[in-house]
Amino acid sequence: MKPAEFTYYRPESVGEALHGLATLPDPKPLAGGQSLLTLMNLRLARPATLLDIGRFTELARVFDDTEALVLGALVRHRTCETDPLVAARAPLLHAAAGHIGHLGIRNQGTIGGSLAHADPAAELPLAAVTLGATVHVESATxxxxALSAEELFVSFYANSLEPDELITWITVPAIRPGQGWGFVEYARQHGDYALAGAGVLLSLDARGRIAGLRIGLLNAADRPLLFDEREGTAPVLGELPEPRLWEGLGWRLAALSEPSHPDTEYVKALCASAISEAAEAATERAGENT
Incomplete structure (x- = not known):
């Protein structure tokens, strides 16, 4: 199929794009187009105006900001996968990016586009939630x-942005000494749609006991799920990070998931395994990152 008729508009600056979002009929930002164009070809999305922001070089930058990594909304998945600064400062994000689709998709897709698309099975929304990222948005009016990543995601393919708002920057807290991370994804084969996956960010104290924990699940609900000290992982604080602990926690949190897959119990079992495996990897890395 081909997309329904639309008007193509290519602004020359972020300010011009924001003005277009506020004034043009039914505008839809086009960044990498790896999700939007597919939906348009299937007639599942029919914007009246395509607002092409994909060539804004100012939003394609990555830079270090003391305790955080700052990424422009147009940073490509491939950049997240290969940039040494991303690998050093946000290694979980770096690892997650390598699981996105195939190389052609990673070359074109953008982090801002992925977050706005709000696919609960996507890797970058999971990474953003697990890492406690902040999403910066702008509007002409x-x-x-600034939104936390948790606030951005509402439901399946639905975000909390207003129609005239555009994601411009994403701030990701940099990994700190004593922290470790893990990312595990299960798919039928690499590049396929994820069946289940987990991201873990673990903090250990000077005694090697658990001082902080954030666990994210993908494809386990209508949005990326986050479990932390506020969401039922508090009983593990102060505990030694052992495989038996992670296995039990994995099953406990997986039971709280609500996957849309027809075989719910199968996906929950994958979630439990992903949590345990990612947490064990995070434990090992936390011990090395002192």
């Missing part, structure tokens, strides 16, 4: 505001 509303100005600027």
């Amino acid at each position: 509303r100005g600027k505001r």
